[in-house]
Amino acid sequence: MDIVLTVNGEERSAAVESRLLLVHFLRETLGLTGTNVGCDTSSCGACTVHVDGESVKSCTMLAVQAHGADIVTIEGLADGERLHPMQAAFRTHHGLQCGYCTPGMVMAAVSLLRENDDPTEAEVREGLEGNLCRCTGYHNIVDAVLAAAKEGAT
Amino acid sequence: MIPAAFEYERVDTVDAALAALAAHGDEAKLLAGGHSLLPLLKLRLAEPGVLVDIGPVRALSYIRDDGDAISIGSLTRHRDLETSDTLAAHAPLLRAAAHQVGDPQVRHRGTIGGSVAHGDPASDLPATLLALGATMLVRGPAGERRVDADDFFVGFLETALSPDELLVEISVPKATGAGWSFQKFNRRAQDWAIVGVACQATPTGARIGLVNMGSTPLRARGTEHAVGSGATIPDAAAVAHEGTAPTSDLGGSAEYREHLCRVLVRRALTQATAPA
Numbered sequence: 374m375d376i377v378l379t380v381n382g383e384e385r386s387a388a389v390e391s392r393l394l395l396v397h398f399l400r401e402t403l404g405l406t407g408t409n410v411g412c413d414t415s416s417c418g419a420c421t422v423h424v425d426g427e428s429v430k431s432c433t434m435l436a437v438q439a440h441g442a443d444i445v446t447i448e449g450l451a452d453g454e455r456l457h458p459m460q461a462a463f464r465t466h467h468g469l470q471c472g473y474c475t476p477g478m479v480m481a482a483v484s485l486l487r488e489n490d491d492p493t494e495a496e497v498r499e500g501l502e503g504n505l506c507r508c509t510g511y512h513n514i515v516d517a518v519l520a521a522a523k524e525g526a527t
Numbered sequence: 528m529i530p531a532a533f534e535y536e537r538v539d540t541v542d543a544a545l546a547a548l549a550a551h552g553d554e555a556k557l558l559a560g561g562h563s564l565l566p567l568l569k570l571r572l573a574e575p576g577v578l579v580d581i582g583p584v585r586a587l588s589y590i591r592d593d594g595d596a597i598s599i600g601s602l603t604r605h606r607d608l609e610t611s612d613t614l615a616a617h618a619p620l621l622r623a624a625a626h627q628v629g630d631p632q633v634r635h636r637g638t639i640g641g642s643v644a645h646g647d648p649a650s651d652l653p654a655t656l657l658a659l660g661a662t663m664l665v666r667g668p669a670g671e672r673r674v675d676a677d678d679f680f681v682g683f684l685e686t687a688l689s690p691d692e693l694l695v696e697i698s699v700p701k702a703t704g705a706g707w708s709f710q711k712f713n714r715r716a717q718d719w720a721i722v723g724v725a726c727q728a729t730p731t732g733a734r735i736g737l738v739n740m741g742s743t744p745l746r747a748r749g750t751e752h753a754v755g756s757g758a759t760i761p762d763a764a765a766v767a768h769e770g771t772a773p774t775s776d777l778g779g780s781a782e783y784r785e786h787l788c789r790v791l792v793r794r795a796l797t798q799a800t801a802p803a
């Protein structure tokens with residue numbers, strides 16, 4: 374099946390097997406290995422990317438379903454050498470430990486602020502309910518997202 | 528986890544979807560948001576020969592005020608339900624239930640039609656639609672028919688839909704200004720309900736839908752009758768488990784679920800009938 378889609382601002386086309394998951398297309402076909410697979414069962418959010426601007430678990434979407442879509446992965450957030458404000462906030466506030474959940478966390482957090490640019494702490498915690506951190510560093514992650522919101526990051 | 532191989536067809540109209548279903552018979556499965564079907568495919572609990580992707584059928588994504596009722600296209604996503612002003616005004620129970628589904632990523636993809644057609648007793652929306660007295664509009668080779676929510680969920684993961692039919696629209700009678708409550712009990716925020724209760728106050732009493740209390744979503748008919756004949760809330764809630772058949776699993780024993788059901792129904796009735 375032929376698909377054409379935009380990934381991190383670049384048009385890509387490929388012939389893929391129908392059963393190929395979007396996350397495997399991104400990691401293996403395109404070599405964008407920033408998006409991680411944690412659980413493979415739609416629970417952990419490590420594989421979160423943006424599909425047409427909204428957070429989606431890329432292990433729970435087929436590559437063929439992304440035909441015509443605008444996909445952004447963690448690699449597409451920074452502006453060259455300049456980190457996206459959400460990435461910068463995670464760094465400043467130590468919002469990561471081992472870093473495995475971080476790409477998905479950052480993508481989910483950016484999507485969250487697009488929908489609610491001035492969230493309360495409770496709204497940040499609820500908004501990140503689809504992302505698990507096995508290092509359980511939630512406190513600093515929430516601080517980072519609140520700080521990014523203050524700076525007007527989306 | 529990789530699904531077994533299948534053929535994939537993308538359609539952008541209801542007619543094309545019905546034609547694909549007719550052409551492939553039992554081999555074909557519709558794919559909407561994929562958030563119930565893809566996990567099953569990945570576990571190889573389902574191995575359809577053909578997936579008919581109705582995701583691009585944009586015409587089925589709407590929330591429309593039709594006078595006495597709100598009509599909702601089957602491909603309307605949970606995200607659109609939880610942010611709808613129309614639902615806030617006329618069916619706030621459905622809006623609140625949609626907000627409780629999974630997590631934001633799930634709500635960005637999953638649809639009301641997929642949730643209803645899947646017929647999972649643990650899902651939040653089917654029980655909510657029972658409480659609201661919704662009607663399903665179904666289209667197949669022989670034309671259209673309407674099925675009441677009460678007749679739609681017939682067994683575990685089994686609905687009144689036949690394999691060659693498509694759920695087009697869900698129609699919800701307006702409940703403008705009436706009390707309601709959605710109670711979902713789970714261990715972690717993103718989880719499915721161990722037990723859930725959807726309660727809609729009506730002019731004569733209340734309608735109550737139960738999540739995860741049997742092989743289908745159920746109504747708490749004992750409680751509804753009691754409320755209708757003037758019983759107190761504690762007395763009415765005490766019979767909430769009547770006619771249910773919950774299972775025992777890691778989430779809790781059947782006995783625990785019956786207890787939760789009575790407690791949550793009491794809370795729901797208290798909230799739904801509290802003066803505004």
Ligand SMILES: Cc1cc2nc3c(=O)[nH]c(=O)nc-3n(C[C@H](O)[C@H](O)[C@H](O)COP(=O)(O)OP(=O)(O)OC[C@H]3O[C@@H](n4cnc5c(N)ncnc54)[C@H](O)[C@@H]3O)c2cc1C
Nearest residue numbers: 557559560561562563564629637638641642644650651694
């Ligand atoms: C991590 C996770 C957590 C979740 N948590 C919850 C939760 O807490 N509560 C809850 O209620 N749900 C939950 N869900 C399920 C979610 O709500 C699904 O989106 C929904 O159940 C199915 O909708 P879908 O559009 O994804 O359907 P799909 O997966 O695409 O389809 C489901 C089934 O319905 C059929 N179908 C789909 N559309 C139609 C149609 N228009 N006509 C006829 N048949 C159709 C398909 O053929 C398939 O058999 C969760 C899912 C995940 C992955």
Ligand code: FES
Nearest residue numbers: 411412413418432
């Ligand atoms: S890998 Fe996709 S949700 Fe965990």
Ligand code: FES
Nearest residue numbers: 470472506507508
């Ligand atoms: S930082 Fe290790 S999983 Fe979150």
